[in-house]
Amino acid sequence: MSTSDRIHDDAPTERDALVQEIEATREELGATVEALAHKADVKAQVQEKVEETKVHLRETKVTLRERLDNPAVPAAVAAVSAVLLFVSLLRSRR
Numbered sequence: 001m002s003t004s005d006r007i008h009d010d011a012p013t014e015r016d017a018l019v020q021e022i023e024a025t026r027e028e029l030g031a032t033v034e035a036l037a038h039k040a041d042v043k044a045q046v047q048e049k050v051e052e053t054k055v056h057l058r059e060t061k062v063t064l065r066e067r068l069d070n071p072a073v074p075a076a077v078a079a080v081s082a083v084l085l086f087v088s089l090l091r092s093r094r
Helices: 003-040 042-069 072-093
Strands: none
Touching (some): 003 042
16 A cells, blocks of 8 residues: 555545534534523523522422421420410519
């Protein structure tokens, strides 16, 4: 195999590698541009944060309702209130 044959054999391989590298670079560049565009869209970011907060508040509301529906919670609140009332009565007599 002569030198010129090796050059011609290597050329398509190198060309294919360059084409693949260019395509990969274009994909990366596209993703970067998309990320930058999203980052620059403050209105959309605020709207996303509002929606996330709404979901979080709904979940918290459900959790609190479940806790308050538990009969142990009002009983505990009543017990603590009674103890505090008792302590304040003892202090007021002194």
